Amino acid sequence: MTAFAKRAEEFRPSPVRAVFETAMDPSVVSLAGGNPDLSLLPGGSIGTLAATLLADRGPEVLQYGSGAGTEAFRALVVNLMRSRGSQVTEDQVQPLAGSQAGLDLVTKLYCNPGDVVLAEGPTYVGALGVFGSYEVEVRHVDIDGEGLNPDDVAAALDTLAREGRRVPFLYTVPTFQNPTGVSLSTERRRALVEVCAARDVMILEDDPYGLLAFDRGADPAPTLHSLAPDHVIHLGSASKIFSPGLRVGWAVAPGPVRARMQIAAEAVLIHPSMLSQELAVAWLGSPEWPDVLDRTVALYAERAAAVTGALAEHLGDRAEWTDPTGGFFTWVRMPGAGLTDVLGRGIREGVVIVPGAACYADGRSSDAVRVAFSGVTPDRAKEGIRRLASAVRPA
Amino acid sequence: MTAFAKRAEEFRPSPVRAVFETAMDPSVVSLAGGNPDLSLLPGGSIGTLAATLLADRGPEVLQYGSGAGTEAFRALVVNLMRSRGSQVTEDQVQPLAGSQAGLDLVTKLYCNPGDVVLAEGPTYVGALGVFGSYEVEVRHVDIDGEGLNPDDVAAALDTLAREGRRVPFLYTVPTFQNPTGVSLSTERRRALVEVCAARDVMILEDDPYGLLAFDRGADPAPTLHSLAPDHVIHLGSASKIFSPGLRVGWAVAPGPVRARMQIAAEAVLIHPSMLSQELAVAWLGSPEWPDVLDRTVALYAERAAAVTGALAEHLGDRAEWTDPTGGFFTWVRMPGAGLTDVLGRGIREGVVIVPGAACYADGRSSDAVRVAFSGVTPDRAKEGIRRLASAVRPA
Numbered sequence: 001m002t003a004f005a006k007r008a009e010e011f012r013p014s015p016v017r018a019v020f021e022t023a024m025d026p027s028v029v030s031l032a033g034g035n036p037d038l039s040l041l042p043g044g045s046i047g048t049l050a051a052t053l054l055a056d057r058g059p060e061v062l063q064y065g066s067g068a069g070t071e072a073f074r075a076l077v078v079n080l081m082r083s084r085g086s087q088v089t090e091d092q093v094q095p096l097a098g099s100q101a102g103l104d105l106v107t108k109l110y111c112n113p114g115d116v117v118l119a120e121g122p123t124y125v126g127a128l129g130v131f132g133s134y135e136v137e138v139r140h141v142d143i144d145g146e147g148l149n150p151d152d153v154a155a156a157l158d159t160l161a162r163e164g165r166r167v168p169f170l171y172t173v174p175t176f177q178n179p180t181g182v183s184l185s186t187e188r189r190r191a192l193v194e195v196c197a198a199r200d201v202m203i204l205e206d207d208p209y210g211l212l213a214f215d216r217g218a219d220p221a222p223t224l225h226s227l228a229p230d231h232v233i234h235l236g237s238a239s240k241i242f243s244p245g246l247r248v249g250w251a252v253a254p255g256p257v258r259a260r261m262q263i264a265a266e267a268v269l270i271h272p273s274m275l276s277q278e279l280a281v282a283w284l285g286s287p288e289w290p291d292v293l294d295r296t297v298a299l300y301a302e303r304a305a306a307v308t309g310a311l312a313e314h315l316g317d318r319a320e321w322t323d324p325t326g327g328f329f330t331w332v333r334m335p336g337a338g339l340t341d342v343l344g345r346g347i348r349e350g351v352v353i354v355p356g357a358a359c360y361a362d363g364r365s366s367d368a369v370r371v372a373f374s375g376v377t378p379d380r381a382k383e384g385i386r387r388l389a390s391a392v393r394p395a
Numbered sequence: 396m397t398a399f400a401k402r403a404e405e406f407r408p409s410p411v412r413a414v415f416e417t418a419m420d421p422s423v424v425s426l427a428g429g430n431p432d433l434s435l436l437p438g439g440s441i442g443t444l445a446a447t448l449l450a451d452r453g454p455e456v457l458q459y460g461s462g463a464g465t466e467a468f469r470a471l472v473v474n475l476m477r478s479r480g481s482q483v484t485e486d487q488v489q490p491l492a493g494s495q496a497g498l499d500l501v502t503k504l505y506c507n508p509g510d511v512v513l514a515e516g517p518t519y520v521g522a523l524g525v526f527g528s529y530e531v532e533v534r535h536v537d538i539d540g541e542g543l544n545p546d547d548v549a550a551a552l553d554t555l556a557r558e559g560r561r562v563p564f565l566y567t568v569p570t571f572q573n574p575t576g577v578s579l580s581t582e583r584r585r586a587l588v589e590v591c592a593a594r595d596v597m598i599l600e601d602d603p604y605g606l607l608a609f610d611r612g613a614d615p616a617p618t619l620h621s622l623a624p625d626h627v628i629h630l631g632s633a634s635k636i637f638s639p640g641l642r643v644g645w646a647v648a649p650g651p652v653r654a655r656m657q658i659a660a661e662a663v664l665i666h667p668s669m670l671s672q673e674l675a676v677a678w679l680g681s682p683e684w685p686d687v688l689d690r691t692v693a694l695y696a697e698r699a700a701a702v703t704g705a706l707a708e709h710l711g712d713r714a715e716w717t718d719p720t721g722g723f724f725t726w727v728r729m730p731g732a733g734l735t736d737v738l739g740r741g742i743r744e745g746v747v748i749v750p751g752a753a754c755y756a757d758g759r760s761s762d763a764v765r766v767a768f769s770g771v772t773p774d775r776a777k778e779g780i781r782r783l784a785s786a787v788r789p790a
Contacts (some may be wrong), residue, residue, distance in 0.1 A: 002563050002597040004655070035459055051442035052669075058438025062638035064430055097492055097642070097664055104663045108528070112400045129662045133503070168397050204396040212718055245456035245669035247492070260399070263406040267524045268499045269492055273668045274640035275445075309722025351512040395665045 010132040020198035029384035031307075032352040034328045035176065036240050040296050042288070049282040053275065061274040066267040069095030069250075073277040076284055077250045079358050080236065086226040092252050094261045097272040099208055099237040099249035103130045103171075103212055103358055105261055105268075106251070110168035111136045116160055118170040120148055122331070122359030122366070124178045124206065127171055131361065137165075138361035145322070147174060149183035150191035157199050169202040169233075174224055176209035176327025179359050179370035183325065186221050193228035203228070208237040208249075209327035214301035216294055230254055239329070240282045241293055246276040297326075304330065306378035307371055310385035315392075328374035331356070333366050337392045342369055351387035377393075405527040424779035426702075427747040431635050431769035432694050435687050440610075444677040448670065449656070456669040463663040464490030468672040471679055472645045475631065479605050481572065481621040487647050489656045492667040494603055494632040498525045498566075500656055500663075501599055501628055501646070505563035506531045511555055511766045513565040515543055517754030517761070519573045519728070522566055526756065532560075533756035538746045540717070542569060542579035544587035552594050564597040564628075569619055571604035571722025574754050574765035577649065578720065581616050588623035598623070603632040603644075603761075604722035609696035611689055625649055636688055638690035641671040699725065701773035702766055705780035710787070716766075723769035726751070730762050732787045737764055746782035 053061055068074070074090040081088040082149055096102045103126070110118065113135035117140070119127065121140025131138050139160065141152045153170065160167050172192075174184040196203050205224040225234035238248035251261060265271075283289055304324045311321050311332060321332040333356075345353050356366030369388070373381050448456050463469070469485040476483040491497045498521070506512065508530035514522065516535025526533050528728050534555065536547045544637075548565065555562050567587075569579040579587070591598050600619040608615055620629035633643035646656060660666075678684055699719045706727060716727040738750050741764075751761030764783070768776050 002505060002595065003504070005505050005510075005563070007507075008504045008655065008659070011504065011655055012664070013654070013658060033459070038454045038457050040449070040455060041457060043457075044450045046453060046457070047446035047449030051446035054442030054445055055439045058436060058441060059433045060640075061439070062436060062438075062640045064428070064634075064639045097668070100665050101663055108400070109403045109406065110397060110400050112402075115400075126662070126665075133659070133662055168400070201396065239459075244459045244665070245455075245457045247664065247668045259408070260406055261401065263408060264403070264528070267406070267521070267528055268496055268663065269640070269642065270495050270521075270639070273492070273642045273671050275670065275674075276668050279670075385762050 007135060010129070026355055027350060028105060028347065029351045029376065029380050029387060031371045031373065031381070031384045031388070032354050032377065033375060034372045036244065037296055037299050037374060038243070041243070041293050042218065042292070042333070042356065045288065046279070046283055050275070050367055053278050053282065061278050063274070065271045065274045067262045067271045069093065069272070070274065070277050070281070072281045076281045077191070077236065077252070080284070081252060084207065084226070085220065085222040086234065086252065088252050091255045092258055094251040094253065094258045094265065095272050095277060096249040096251055096265065097269055098239060098244070098247040099206065099235040101265070101269070102249060102251045103127050103206070105264055106169070107131060107134045107136065109260060109264055110202070112166065116165045116167050118153065118156055118167060119361070120172055120177065122356060122368070123171065124173055124180050125354065125358050128361050140267065140360060141389050143180065143182060145182060146188055147177065147182050148172060148188065150188055150195045153192060155197045156390070157195070157201060167201050169204045170196055171204045171206065173206045175207055175221060176212060179329050179354065180331035181322040181327055181329045182322035183221060189221060189224055189227055193224055193231060197231045203232045205232050205234045207234060208240050208299055209292065211241050211302060212297050213326040214297060214304070215325065216361070220258055225252060229256065233257065233305040238284065242280060242283055246273070246279060248272065248276050248280045273291060300328065300374055303373040303376060303378055303381050306381040307373045307385055310382040314386055314389035330371050330373065331368055332371055333368040333382070337367060339367055339369065340365065342392065345391040346388060349387040349391040351384045351391065353388060402528055402530060405524070422745060423444055424746045424771065424775050424782060426766045426768065426771065426776070426779045426783070427749050428770060431639060432691055432769060433638065435691050436638070437534045437687070440683065441674070441678055445670070445674055448673050448677065457672050458669070459667045460666045462657045462666045464488065464667070465669065465672050465676070467676040469696055471676045472631065472647070475679070476647060479602065480615065480617040480625070481629065481647065483647050486650045487653055488646065489646040489653045489660065490667050490672060491644040491646055491660065492642040492664055493634060493639070494601065494630040495521060496660070496664070497630040497644060497646045498522050498601070500659055501564070502526060502529045502531065504659055505597070507561065510561045510563055513548065513551055513562060514756070515567055516575050517751060517763070518566065519568060520749065520753050522601070523756045527726070535755060537574065537755065538577060540577060542572065542577050543567060543583065543587060545583055545590045548587060549590045552590070552596060556594070561789060562596050562771065564599045565591055566599045566601065567619070568601045571607060571719065572615060573604070574724050574749065575726035576717040576719035576722055576724045578616060584616060584619055584622060588619055588626060590610070592623055592626045597736065598627045600627050600629045602629060603635050606636050606688070607692050607695060608721040609692060609699070610720065611692065620647060628652065633679065636674060637678055641668070641674060643667065643671045643675045695723065695769055698768040698771060698773055698776050701776040702768045702780055705777040709781055709784035723767050725766050725768065726763055727766055728763040729787055732762060734762055734764065734787065735760060737787060740786040741783055743784040744782040746779045746786065748783060
């Protein structure tokens with residue numbers, strides 16, 4: 001059969017992936033996948049919303065729709081963005097079949113092969129796959145407990161400029177970051193957008209976790225988009241506040257950029273599922289949603305506490321970790337523990353985690369692992385950390 | 396703001412597109428879009444299916460799923476492929492968020508910039524957009540009333556081989572073709588797969604209309620996939636037999652190819668909507684579906700007859716057209732009519748069609764238009780053709 005294209009090399013099965021697939025045994029505690037907890041979602045009520053949509057507006061929601069999304073969906077995103085501190089107009093909203101599709105789309109529109117994307121070190125593993133598929137080089141800027149240091153970003157950009165490399169954008173998850181759980185401070189946000197705007201480097205702000213602050217009363221940090229709307233493309237998602245299975249996300253971008261995104265998105269997908277868009281409108285616009293979200297986030301906070309408590313108990317003497325204030329993840333560094341086969345050793349002990357090395361593009365080794373607490377009960381989370389401690393204990 | 400990548404040139408708004416958007420006035424008869432008729436779909440019953448799925452299996456259909464699709468969806472496709480004459484195993488089925496996504500995926504996996512894809516002349520306009528986005532050159536092989544002539548394909552491939560060009564695949568819609576409505580004869584199907592297999596050129600068979608034969612009792616022509624399963628990637632779609640709004644399609648490919656497709660698809664979309672997949676399973680597996688499909692196809696046959704009757708009445712002296720035996724389209728050639736502004740002239744008369752020139756990659760002029768009869772009542776179809784005749788009448 002015909003040979004694959006050069007870029008198909010990027011789509012080889014990874015060893016991590018193979019292990020994940022064999023570790024679906026229910027006796028194994030998975031601290032790997034960033035799955036939302038859906039136990040508080042009222043399936044019956046959501047079913048009724050879907051039934052009403054199909055009974056009353058079947059010929060509309062089952063038919064082809066616009067690549068610009070439905071009007072109601074764009075209006076929903078305007079509202080959600082307002083709760084993230086961003087003033088947005090409907091012509092700046094591009095619906096997506098999940099924000100992963102936005103990573104693909106923005107990379108496709110902005111990156112030539114050989115370009116460099118700047119990203120946090122460590123970063124979201126799924127973004128690395130996208131950048132690789134467009135033959136883009138990733139340079140990491142290591143983060144600390146407050147996220148990216150703007151001075152480090154400036155230095156990296158200046159180095160790349162001296163090297164003559166084109167840098168279309170900085171990719172960042174500034175709030176409750178994947179994989180570390182770290183959030184960028186407000187001061188650093190302001191400095192970061194200045195550093196990038198001064199160098200005409202766009203920021204791709206990936207914000208799936210922004211509405212998941214454990215302290216429900218606190219003011220969230222402003223989105224990067226709210227600070228520099230002409231220099232930031234913002235990606236949002238319904239996956240962590242409602243449902244990943246429906247594949248609903250969005251991009252917010254200046255009007256002319258959004259229009260170009262629509263054309264590129266249509267070539268791949270025509271448009272995102274009409275039913276998914278309208279079901280997101282119905283649920284995320286319903287009076288029950290805020291309460292269900294609050295109670296679900298309380299579960300995440302409880303699970304985060306269970307994980308950090310168990311870390312203190314079992315690994316307190318040789319690990320350090322993020323104390324998450326929102327989102328799904330903590331990042332556990334174990335200096336000197338020698339984590340080269342931490343995934344395999346974990347599975348032998350009955351726990352799956354994401355090895356830190358997977359979160360870097362450059363093949364470096366890592367003394368850390370990502371722990372996702374979102375999808376496991378506190379007891380399972382504690383047991384998982386106990387097993388992780390056994391796995392990394394010197395033999 | 397940051398400049399776009401080179402390939403973003405391919406995603407410019409087209410003049411055709413701009414006209415389409417301004418022609419959404421309900422007084423205009425649209426013979427442009429290939430929309431299915433959904434009037435016979437029982438929205439209430441489908442709503443009940445969705446409600447049951449969400450009430451009984453909400454935490455499953457709302458959660459992340461596998462990039463390989465749900466088991467039930469793969470089983471559904473195995474059954475649908477059987478009704479198209481193809482024996483398929485579940486590990487050869489890749490779910491897609493619409494078959495357009497399959498065009499993108501296969502092009503991404505197989506085509507380097509500068510490669511050549513062979514395609515029918517004329518061909519599906521949405522495929523041209525995809526090929527362009529990967530900087531692939533399209534060479535057309537003109538079709539006749541029986542579709543592609545295998546000898547012409549062989550000659551084109553041999554010419555390209557002499558030119559040293561890489562040809563990863565032939566793209567074809569062999570059954571009720573978009574845009575012409577023509578179907579490839581069984582003899583030509585056999586010859587075509589031989590011609591391509593002998594030259595190690597894969598066939599990308601796009602088959603959204605295969606189940607829409609007007610003669611519901613006749614044996615359909617075999618899929619190209621059924622004739623050479625190791626040399627064909629087959630794309631199928633629920634858009635024309637159920638709903639385009641849900642974005643459900645599939646690819647069928649040899650197991651190792653399918654596995655690679657899954658990895659590439661996950662980088663863009665994680666997986667297609669779980670609710671869409673399972674709703675397709677529920678409806679296309681329901682006892683009502685075959686009857687609704689039969690009655691809907693009867694509508695298409697009636698509309699096709701209305702269009703061809705009106706063509707005979709109004710343009711009989713200077714046009715020739717395909718007599719469709721299934722699908723959504725006919726292709727109307729008007730030699731010497733001078734169709735350079737047929738779209739604008741049609742809109743001034745109150746009818747929208749797709750100008751033939753849009754169905755070629757090479758910018759050639761065309762003496763034809765595509766007429767889609769699927770989405771209009773017979774009376775509207777007749778009125779549309781009357782207006783088309785006025786538009787192309789010499790001033």
